[in-house]
Amino acid sequence: MMVPRTLSDRRDAMVVNSKVVVPEQPPWTVCRTRIVERLRRGAGGSLTVVTGPPGAGKTSAVVSWATADRSPGPIAWVTLDPEDVQPETFWPLVAMALYHAGINVSWEAMDWGRAPGELALDVSAHGRPVILVLDNLHMSHNSEVSRGLTSLLESARPWLRLVVTARRDPALPLHRYRLAGQLTEVRVGHLAFAEREAEPLLAQHGVRLAPAPLRALVRRTEGWAAGLRLAAISLEGHPDPDGFVAQFAGDDKSVVAYLIEEVLDARPDDQRRLLLVTSVPDRVNSELAAELGGVDVGRSFAEVVQDNPFATQLDHGWYRYHPMFAEALRLILRHEAPGDVASLNLRAAAWFARKGLLLDAVRHAVRADDWAYASRLVIGRTAVGRLLGLRPDRLLVDALRGMPDHVTRTEAEPGLVAAAVARAGGDDASCARALRTATELIARLPAARALPARLAAGMIRLTDPGPDDAERVRAVTEVENLLRRLPARSLDDHPEVRALVLASRGRIELGEGRTAEAADAFGSALTFALETDGEFLRRHCLGHLALTECLRSRFVRATELAARAEQLPEVCPAPARRRVAAAHLASAAVALQHVELPRARHELARARVALEEFPDAVMSGMSALITAEVDLVEGLPRRALETVRGTVGGPAWLERRLTLAEADAHTLMGEPAAAREAAERVGEPGDPLSAVVLARAWIGAGDMVTAAKIVHEALAEPGAIPADVRVDAWLLDAYLSYRFTDPSRGRRSLDRALRLGDRDQLLLPFVRSRAWLQPLFRHDPDLVRPYLRLLELLRFQPGTVPASAESAVYGQLSARELDVLRHLSKMMTTEEIASQMYVSVNTVKTHLKSIYRKLAVTRRGEAVRRAKHLSLV
Incomplete structure (x- = not known):
């Protein structure tokens, strides 16, 4: 075949020949097996598209595959320049490439x-697969070359396999091949260097980085091959490679020079200006582009960015530039129009604020060095909870770090922001100073700004882990009053505000013993907290609600709440180092009630760690109370006494509970007088817990009559008795009844x-009474049969019942009582028995009561079973 007529002279023939051979791979190329393998699989289909920005390694990747002898057929290669996409140039180059690949053109x-059409016939006549590579293809949609290439690819199937490299998607019907499963795509994400691939690239320049700097470099360049290569060149012989990596960005002079040459110089002035102004935000759409550059910029934005390989399309019409490209553009903008940078950032901040995109707005206000405006945005939108860690927003906190001190001393909102950021970071001293200054400045604010500022100040105070009770009451009351002045719907997007206020109110009520x-x-607070992603706030509400339910003897509910709290991190990153002592105490109380004493000790130890960091009188008292109760169950009354006596402070109701624990300790130590003195000292009329503790003391003194009287009066109280106290x-009452030979009542x-x-x-009361319950359960299987699950939890063994125990009858049954038993065994009702025996119903009931007492049963069925066992019927 001859060289085409349009390229007939010798010089042009040499150019053509250089365009239709596979380029030589530079010696510094890093062969990446994963991409070669992807291209190998792609060559089995009709179309493979390799797209990415300049310097992404598109050509290098395809050359690596082409020279790896992994192709299903000969490769026809065409290297294209922008001017080569005219039909009179393009098709002769394709024909020449196919000819060199062995096709009879x-x-x-x-x-x-x-x-x-002719080339399709020639390829089909070849009868074997041939791969046509078009490197650096740039053609417009619906152009003559585009239509012809589409036709060739369709007509030469299945023999022609097309591989295209380009900066953007080629003007081919990609969707058609994608649906048919005949399209392989190698995008910028595939071309990006991974850390393990960047290592040999850097090593070619004698550069070796530790894992952390290497990871940072790959992350900063997003694996862009040219960026990594430029960094490697700059790192050669550098005295501080780690420091260089920390500073390396798109404003590096080598990167800027590369991007100017490859991207900006080829753009007309209006497109160049568009790229510069739209580099200011981290993401941009056509509306924001119009805000920054004017209406014309907004109209042309989509077309320009779609043609820009350094622009990545996000969702809903948003785009972002490659970070190094964006940094380079910003550097050029600072050099060419330094006065525009701040105003563009402020325009972007205002636009984002109008759209409700607070983080973006704050970032741009900070970039414009307008810290006061950034702070007003946060405070005015009731977003201080995001800074405090109630609804953690690390990015927002990071954006506001480094605020100059002089700004916090001149306006209220910056001071409030500084206080909130300090609180989130665990610097309570700095928080207090900033809050004090901000509070003074709030008085100077106009009413529209004063209300959200005072609300923010109140919220910061409520997150103080260690205020006294009076301060907490004042802060909660103030914030509650402020919330009433806000429009009801203004807090719809801020559930953390209501959660914090309600949880703070709960702590006050708990401190008062209500x-x-x-x-x-706490329950209402939890409802709002669950609408946030604040782990600390959710754990705080769950822990306090669980502990409160323990105090109310609602251990089923408390167990579920404590388990949910345990699923959240023990130490929350925001607010820094904050642990929730209440969560550990609730878990300890639940473990104690379930008689899991090692677990209870473990949770108490974790609670003490939390209380050492952030003391709290109520939580410290609860810790002492639960610890003392664990000591008592383990038979360590003296240690329990030491725990109780070593506790100071706390509300009156908690001191009373501790004194009752002290009374129980004295009882176990064989000191009934001291036990009675302690119980009577804090006992209140009608209080069932005091009555139970006092009754135990009288039993310890051997006065069963007084103990029984106290218990009977407690059970007769009309008010609600906590479930665990009622079980006690x-x-x-059962113990005393059995002692007084009234087994029916005892049963x-x-x-x-x-x-x-x-x-x-409720397991704990039974464990306290194990000594007398265990033998009783063994002797009365009918009683315990419905509660085997409870006995398994208690690890009680009902065992095999001795015959002597089964035969026990507490009193001889009379003849009339035996008659009643016989009728009972026939499933007769009380009325039927009365009619059969010619007596009144009340007489039958009297006989039944006597039968139940003598057989130590409580139900008809049990009486019949017992009577049959004893051969009475």
């Missing part, structure tokens, strides 16, 4: 008007205790 194919009100407040009282009381304990998973 006909003379008719030299007519560029007929070339697509557990029902505290539970309501029923157990004491009834024990059955009630078992039923309530089984329902509410």
Whole structure:
């Protein structure tokens, strides 16, 4: 075949020949097997597209594949320049490349008007796969070359395989091949160098970086091959490579020079200006582009960025530039129009603020060095909770770090922001100073700014881990009053505000001993906290609600809440180092109630760590109370006494609970007088817990009559009795009834205790009474049979019942009582028995009560089973 007529002279022939051979791979090329393998698989289909910005390594990747002998057929290569996409030039180059690949190209194919069809015939006649590589293809949609190439690819199937490298998608029907599964795409993400691939690239320049700097360099360049190569060149012989990497960005002079030459110099002035002004924001759409550069910029924005390989399309019409490209553009903008940079950032900040995009708005206000405006945006939009860690926003906090001190001393909002950032970072001293200054400045604000500023100040105070009770009450009351003045819907997007206020109100109610009100407040706070992603706020609400439910003896609910709290991090990153002592105390109380004493000790130790960092009188008192109760269960009353006596401070209700624990300790130590003195000292009329503790003291003194009287009065109280206290009282009543040879009452009381304990998973009262319950359970299988699950949890063993125990009858049954038993065994009702025996219904009921007492049962069915076992019926 001859060189085409349009390229017939010797010099042009040499140029053509250089364009239709696979380029030589530079010696410094890093062969990346994963991309070669992807291209190998792609060559099995009709079309492979390799796209990316200048310097992404497109050509290098395809050359690596082409020279790796991994192709299913010969490769026809064409290297294109922008001027080569005219039909009269393009088709002769394609024909020449196919000829060099061994295709018998006909003379008719030299007519560029007929070339697509003729070349399709020539390729099909070859009868084997051939790969056509078009490197650096740039053609417009619906151009003559585009239409012809589409026709060639369709007509020469399945033998022609096309591989295209370009800066943007080629003007080919990609969607058609994608749907048919015949398209392989190698995009900028595939071309990006991974860390393991960047290592040999740097090593070619004698550069070796530690893992952290290497990771930072790859992240900063986003794996852009040219960026990595330029960095490697600059790093050769550098005395401080780690320091260089930390500073390396798009404003590096070598990067700027490369991008100016490859991208900007080829652009007309209006497009160049568009790229410069739209580099100011981190992401941009056509509306923002119009805001920054004017209406014309907005109109042409989409077309320009779609033609820019350094622009990545995001969702909903947003684009972002490659970070190094954006940095280079910003540097050029600072040199060419230094006065525009601040104004462009402020325009961007205002636009983002109008759109409700707070983080972007704040970032641009800070870049414009307008810290006051950035702070007003945060405070005015009730976003201080995002700084405090209630709804963590690390990016927003980072954007506001480094605020100059002089700014915080001149306006209220910057001072509030500085205080919130300090609180989130665990610097409570700096927070207090900034808050004090800001509070003074709030008085000078106009009303429209004063209300959100005072609300922000109140929220910062509420996150103080260690205010006294009076300060907390004042802060909560102030914030509650401020919230009433805000429009109801203004807090719809800020559930963390209501969660914080309600949780703070709950802490006040808990401190006053109003557990029902505290539970309501914490429950409402949790509802709002769950609408946020604030782990500390959710754990705070869950922990306090769980602990409050423990105090209300609602251990089923407390167990579920404590388990949910345990699923969240123990130490929350925001606010810094904050632990939730209440969560550990709730877990300890639940573990104690379930008699998991090692776990209870473990949670108490973790609670003490939290309280050492942030002391709290109520939580410290609760820690002492639970610790003392664990000591008592483990049979360590003296240690329990030391724990109680070593606790100072705390509300009156908690001191009272601690004194009752002290009374129990004295009882276990065999000091009933001291136990009675302690219980009577803090006892209140009608208080069931005081009554139970005092009854135990009287039992310890051997005065069963007084103990029984106290228990009977406690159980007769009309008010609600906490479930665990009621179980304790029923157990004491059962114990005393069995002691007074009234087994029927004892059995009834024990059955009630078992039923309530089984329902509410209350194990601790039974463990306290293990000594006398264990033998009783062995002797009465009918009683414990419905509660085997509870006994398994208690690790009680009902065992095999001895015959002597089964045969026990507490009193001889009369003849009439035996008659009633016989009728009972026939499933007769009370009325039927009365009619059969010619007695009144009340007489039958009296006989039944006597039968139950003598057989130590509480139900008809149990009486019949017992009677049959004893051969009475």
